[in-house]
Amino acid sequence: MIIKKIILTNYRQYKGKQEIPLGFERDKNINIIVGVNGAGKTNLLNALNWCLYGREDHLAESSIHHEMLNDSVRVSLKLGEKADVSVEMICENEKGWGFRIIRRKEFLKGKENAILPVREEVSAFIKLPHRQDWDPRPPEFIINYKILPYGVKDFFFFDGERLIKLFEERTAEKVKNAILDVSQISLIDVTLDHLEKKKYEYYKESKKMSPQIGELNEKIEATKKGLDELKREIEEYEKSKRDIENSLREIENKLRGYSEERVKELESQYQELENERRLLRDEIIGLEEELKSLLITEGPLVLCKDALEIIGKLMKEKYEKGELPPPATEDFVKELLERGRCICGTDISKGERRRNIEDFLETISTIATKLDEECRRIKPELKEILKVAEAFFDRKKLLGQRLIEKRDKLKKIEDKLRDLMIKLKNLNIEEIKSLIGQKEEYEKQKEDIIATIATKNMQREYAERQIKEWESKLKKELRKQEKLSELNTKIEIIENCINVLREIKNEILEEVRATVENFTFEYFKELIWKKQRFKEIKIDKDYTVTIINRYGLKTSTSAGEKEILALSFMAALRKVSGFEAPVIIDTPLARISKEHRLNIANALPKYLQDTQIILLLTDEEYTEDIKRILEPRTVAKYLLQYDDEKDETRVVKW
Amino acid sequence: MIEHTVNEIIIKKIEEKKVDTAIKEILKELLDLERQHMLLKYPRFSEDYEKIISKSLVRKLKG
Numbered sequence: 001m002i003i004k005k006i007i008l009t010n011y012r013q014y015k016g017k018q019e020i021p022l023g024f025e026r027d028k029n030i031n032i033i034v035g036v037n038g039a040g041k042t043n044l045l046n047a048l049n050w051c052l053y054g055r056e057d058h059l060a061e062s063s064i065h066h067e068m069l070n071d072s073v074r075v076s077l078k079l080g081e082k083a084d085v086s087v088e089m090i091c092e093n094e095k096g097w098g099f100r101i102i103r104r105k106e107f108l109k110g111k112e113n114a115i116l117p118v119r120e121e122v123s124a125f126i127k128l129p130h131r132q133d134w135d136p137r138p139p140e141f142i143i144n145y146k147i148l149p150y151g152v153k154d155f156f157f158f159d160g161e162r163l164i165k166l167f168e169e170r171t172a173e174k175v176k177n178a179i180l181d182v183s184q185i186s187l188i189d190v191t192l193d194h195l196e197k198k199k200y201e202y203y204k205e206s207k208k209m210s211p212q213i214g215e216l217n218e219k220i221e222a223t224k225k226g227l228d229e230l231k232r233e234i235e236e237y238e239k240s241k242r243d244i245e246n247s248l249r250e251i252e253n254k255l256r257g258y259s260e261e262r263v264k265e266l267e268s269q270y271q272e273l274e275n276e277r278r279l280l281r282d283e284i285i286g287l288e289e290e291l292k293s294l295l296i297t298e299g300p301l302v303l304c305k306d307a308l309e310i311i312g313k314l315m316k317e318k319y320e321k322g323e324l325p326p327p328a329t330e331d332f333v334k335e336l337l338e339r340g341r342c343i344c345g346t347d348i349s350k351g352e353r354r355r356n357i358e359d360f361l362e363t364i365s366t367i368a369t370k371l372d373e374e375c376r377r378i379k380p381e382l383k384e385i386l387k388v389a390e391a392f393f394d395r396k397k398l399l400g401q402r403l404i405e406k407r408d409k410l411k412k413i414e415d416k417l418r419d420l421m422i423k424l425k426n427l428n429i430e431e432i433k434s435l436i437g438q439k440e441e442y443e444k445q446k447e448d449i450i451a452t453i454a455t456k457n458m459q460r461e462y463a464e465r466q467i468k469e470w471e472s473k474l475k476k477e478l479r480k481q482e483k484l485s486e487l488n489t490k491i492e493i494i495e496n497c498i499n500v501l502r503e504i505k506n507e508i509l510e511e512v513r514a515t516v517e518n519f520t521f522e523y524f525k526e527l528i529w530k531k532q533r534f535k536e537i538k539i540d541k542d543y544t545v546t547i548i549n550r551y552g553l554k555t556s557t558s559a560g561e562k563e564i565l566a567l568s569f570m571a572a573l574r575k576v577s578g579f580e581a582p583v584i585i586d587t588p589l590a591r592i593s594k595e596h597r598l599n600i601a602n603a604l605p606k607y608l609q610d611t612q613i614i615l616l617l618t619d620e621e622y623t624e625d626i627k628r629i630l631e632p633r634t635v636a637k638y639l640l641q642y643d644d645e646k647d648e649t650r651v652v653k654w
Numbered sequence: 655m656i657e658h659t660v661n662e663i664i665i666k667k668i669e670e671k672k673v674d675t676a677i678k679e680i681l682k683e684l685l686d687l688e689r690q691h692m693l694l695k696y697p698r699f700s701e702d703y704e705k706i707i708s709k710s711l712v713r714k715l716k717g
Contacts, residue, residue, distance in 0.1 A: 184660045191688045504667045
C-alpha cells in the first residue's frame, strides 16, 4: 500500500488547495519533505491522522484550541460566510486497487470573528485496477481493513521528536500497549467481553430461579399420606356401612318373620282403642262430675220442693186475702202513740210501755218493709227454683242414661283391648320392639356413617385436587430446574470458551512479544553503528525492555541509542502487524548523533525495503551527508515554503 | 498482525486446544459473528449470539 497523493485544502498553514503527489519504486522508496521548524511538517502528519481517524494526535500544544481552518481564510470570511477544510488521501495497493479517503469540515464565520464548526464528514471510495470510476464504500471498512487500523497507526506514522520518549518512562506499559495493539487481538478482547457479559446475564437469570421442588415434593408426599389415610378410613366406614346394612337387612328379615305389618296393624288398632278408651274415660268422668254437681247443687231443691210449693201457695193466698203485707201499719201504731192509749185502754203516753211501743213501731216498720220486699223478691225465684226442681229429674235421668251408654262402650273397648293385648302378647312384642329399636339405632348409625363418608370424600377430593395442583406446579418447577440446568450448562460452556480464549490471547501475546523482541534486536543491530557492543535485546513477559551487552550484562543506552531502539521497536511492530502501509516519520534524525544519523540514513531504505517511506525533515536534518545517502533512494522531494508575511505554507516540488 | 492473519492464528489455536468439539465450534462461530459485528454492526447480533450458545448447548447435551 502506498500513498499516491495528499490533497490539503485550507488545512492549518496550508491555504487553498495544495497537492502532494508521492511516489514509490522498488529502488526508490523514499519521499522527502523538507521544511523549517513551524513550516507544517508535523501538521502534515496531523492532516493524515485527521483524514483517516478524525484526530490530530501530533498537534503542538499551542494549536490544540486553534481550529484547523487556515487563519488567512478565516480572517477573510465575512459574517455568515462558510469555508471548508479538507484533507484527501489517494492510495493504491500492490494489486492496483485504489482507495480514496476525504474528510471535510465546514466552518461558519460568526460574530466577533468567531469561527464555528458546522459539520464534518468523511467519505471513502474504491477503484478497481485499470478503471477510472470511484465507488463509494463505508469509510470505517476502507480505513481499518484496507489502509491501516487506528490501533497500529502509531507504528507507521510517528514523530521522531516523541519517539525518543518511548524508552524513557513507563516503558513496560507502553511496550505492553504497543504489543497489544499490534497483536490485533481486539477481536478476542471483544469476544471475551461479550462472553463475560453473557455469563453474567445467565448467572443473573439463574439466580432468579429457585425451584421449590423439594418443598412441593414434601407437600405432595404428606398429602398423599393423608389421602391414603382418608381412603383407608373411607373404606373402613364403607365396611361399617355395609355391616350396618347387613344388620339392617337381618333385622328387617326378622321383622318380616314377625309380620311386621300385622304387628303394626295390631299396634295401631290397640293405640286407636287405647285413645278411644282414654276419651271415653274422660267423658265418663265428666258426666259423673256433672251428675255429682247436679245432685249437690239441685238435690236439696228437690227435697224442699213440696215445702216451697206450699209456701208459694200460702203466699198467694195471703196476698189474695190482703194479709200480706201485714195490716198493722206504722200509721196505726203512730196514732196509738199520739193518743197515748192502747186500744185496750192501757196508758202508753209515757213510761216503759210507750218505749216498748216506740221500739215496736220501729221494728214493725222494718219487718213489714223487709217482709214485703222479701216476698216480692222470692216470688220469681221461688218460681224458678220450682222449675229447676221440676227439671232435675229429667236432667238426672239424661245424665244417667249417657253414663250408662258410655260405660257400656268403655267396657266393649276394654274387651277389645284385652283381645288385642292377647294377640300382641302372642307375637313376642318385646323382641319386636327391641328389633325395631335396633333398626332405628342402625339406621341412625348408617346416616352418621354416610355423612362421615361424604365429609371424608370431600376431604379426599380436596386432597386429590391439591395433589394435582402441586404436581402441575412441580412439573413447572422441574421445567424450571431443567432451564436452570441448561443455564448452568451454558455458563459452563461460556466459562470454557473464556478460558480457551484467554489462553489463546496469552499465547498470541507471547508469540508477538517474542517476535517483536527478535525483530527489534535485528533492526537495532542494523541501525546502530557500534554493532559489536550489544548482544541481545530482551522484552520480558512483564514487557520490561532490557539491552544486554557483549558481556551478557544489562547496559544503559545513550539518547541516540534510545531513539534507534525506539525506531527498531516500531519497525519490529510494523513488521509484526502485517500491514503494508507507508511509514511516515516526522523529524527522525533531529536528536541523533552524526554517526547514528548516517547509519540510520543508510539502513532505513534497506530495512523498509518494500515500504513507501515519507520523511519529514528539517533543513538541519537534511544535511549534505544525509542527502548524499538518501538521494539515490529518493522518488520525490518537496519543500515546505513558509511565507512569514502571509503566514502560510506552500508545498513546492524540489 | 493484520486481521485475517490473526483470525487464522486464532482458529488454528482453537483447533489445537484439547477441549470439547462443541466448545471449539461455538468459539469459531462466535468469533465469526463478532468479526461481522465489528465490521458492519451486525443487526441481529444478540439474536444470533443466543442461537449459537443454544446450539452449542444442544451439541453439548448430545455429546
